[in-house]
Amino acid sequence: MGQVQKRTFNRVAVTQAPALSTTTAMQAPAPASTAPAGDIRIVTDIKTLRTTAGVLNDVVYVKYHTYNFDNGGGFFMWRTDATLTDANNYFSHDNNGTIIKVAGNTTGRWVRQYSGYVSAAFFGITYDNATQAIQNAIDFCWHSQEADTPTKGSTVFIAQGGYMVNNILLRNGVAITGDTQNSTILYAKLPNEGGTQNDYLLSIMPGPVQTSITNISIVGRDSNKGCFHFKGITPPEGYPHAGVWNSAFKGIGISGFKNHGIYLEGGDNGRMPNQFTVFENVTVGLSKLAPAKTCALKITGQQGQITFLNSAFNGYDDGNMKFHTGHVVDISHVETTYSAVISFINATFQEGDYGLYINYAENITVDNCWFENLGVAVTVDGSWHECQGISILGNRFANAAGYGSLDIDAGNIRQGTCVNVINSHATIANNYATVSQINGTSSNNYFITASGINGEPNMGIELYGNSHAPALSATKGITQAIAVTNGVLNAGYNKLLVINGATTPVTTINSNLNAGETLTVKSEANGIIFQPGPAILLPNTGGLILNKGEIAGFTKLDIDGVATYQLTSLVK
Secondary structure, three states: OOOOOOOOOOOOOOOOOOOOOOOOOOOOOOOOOOOOEOOEEEEOOHHHHOOOOOOOOOEEEEOOOOOOOOOOOEEEEEEOOHHHHOOOOHHHOOOOOOEEOOOOOOOOEEEEEOOOOEEHHHHOOEOOEOHHHHHHHHHHHHHOOOOOOOOOOOEEEEOOEEEEEOOEEEOOOOEEEEOOOOOEEEEEOOHHHOOOOOOEEEEEOOOEEOOEEEEEEEEEEEEOOEEEEEEOOOOOOOOOOOEEEOOEEEEEEEEEEOOOOEEEEOOOOOOOOEEEEEEEEEEEEEOOOOOOOOOOEEEEOOEEEEEEEOOEEEOOEOOOOOEEEEEEEEEEOEOOEOEEEEEEEOOEEEEEEEEEEEEOEEEEEEEOOEEEEEEEEEEEEOOOOOOEOEEEEOOEEEOOEOOOOOOOOOOOOOOOEEEEEEOOEEEEEOOEEEOOOOOOOHHHOEEEEEEOEOOEOOOEEEEEOOEEOHHHOOEEOOOEEEEEEOOEEEEEOOOEEEEEEEOOOEOEEEEOOOOOOEEEEEEOOOOEEEOOOOOEEOOOOOOEEEOOOOEEEEEEEOHHHOOEEEEEEEEO
16 A cells, blocks of 8 residues: 555644844834924824824824834824713724824824724734734724724734734734734743743633634744634623624734633523534644643633644654554543534544543534544543434545554554444545555554444444445444343434343333434344334244344334334345
């Protein structure tokens, strides 16, 4: 079999902050200009503007915000709106970007004149002083959604360059965009640079938040921080929900964090989910120092209607075949609160002991995705509560069970499986499994493993259309072995069962199959009796006796809305 090529992605791997560029270098402000340009005065910077009062509708041109060539200059108009002179109003305060107050003046304010994006350069962004400038721009856009504001904006633009940031609060109705993913880069500040630790670089305000972020790379620099934290926080009075809603994140690169790259933390009271949100062309890679508990994507609590499209989630490879020992992507419940209707389409999962781990969730779709360099590619864990409606369709598994034939570090999983289903219902169809080389190592793994809980077959797997070399096709546990209890055969979602004993004749079949589906039963004991009656339809009234090795098929019917099982095949 041909060599499996490891997929690589365009990551920003810089861990040290770059040198200052000429556009952000610290230079002393030039003196104010006194040369008029018609009726428009010209001043050098925002500091000088604060010493220059005007009268209604005066216009002043400011050359730059703080330093030459910082792109923070522009036109300002003197306004006397009531909102500008009301001390309780946001717009009466100097925000260092769009509203400038002249010291000692209470009659008006300078209001920036612009159209389109609200540039972070308006607020004096520099390489090592970016947090406040970006936050001021976000806060301005948020407040400008109010009625009767002197100026408005909704999208913050961050020009190309590298910027050191600490903690940024995302607000409802405010979008953020960079130039391109590889040219606008945010770097996490480290503790010796004034950065805080053990939190997240970007988080959301209480209440529902609708936002979008595009065309940015975010580099953790091996800090203890995580990148995005979208937590449903108790909403303000009058708001029924919290969390991120109807939002979009596109063209984002995340790398080098020791905490979760993206953490969607839904609330647990039914009012605080993250919902109706799309992540497109988002790449997450963890720091090589990330502990096992860290995930590229972590989802807990209530979530719904979330799509990950053309996105990549990577643990790490330290370059010596040592991979992340935890979950690359983790979807978990919080008590009885769980996620539902989440889709991964054309996504990638790589470089970890566990690729996608699902612990009690419903309607999770994994469609046409790439799994590579993994111990266990997909885990569907219904140990606490069965998972329902899990669809694993048309995916490629490459060295994704026990890392295939790779010579991995001893600390990683040496024997694994592409898909492991525990006490859950899953459809596994049209997938393809391959390895770099078929040898004793790669042939020692499984394509699918499955198990119930305490001997109960509360799981079922629908399999069809999967392809792989024979040596990669091993499965275990799909055929469940159970005993008949009090005359009842509890089949759960299973379509194939082995009966290993019966103390009483089978009078009832219970299953979660749909009408028209067939349950196939093989006997591993002599004298298993199926007794005819309203629930079991047999061709004669004498009943059916299955001895060891014999197989019978029962098709579920719904005559008059009553579930019955008709014997439709028999191998004696």
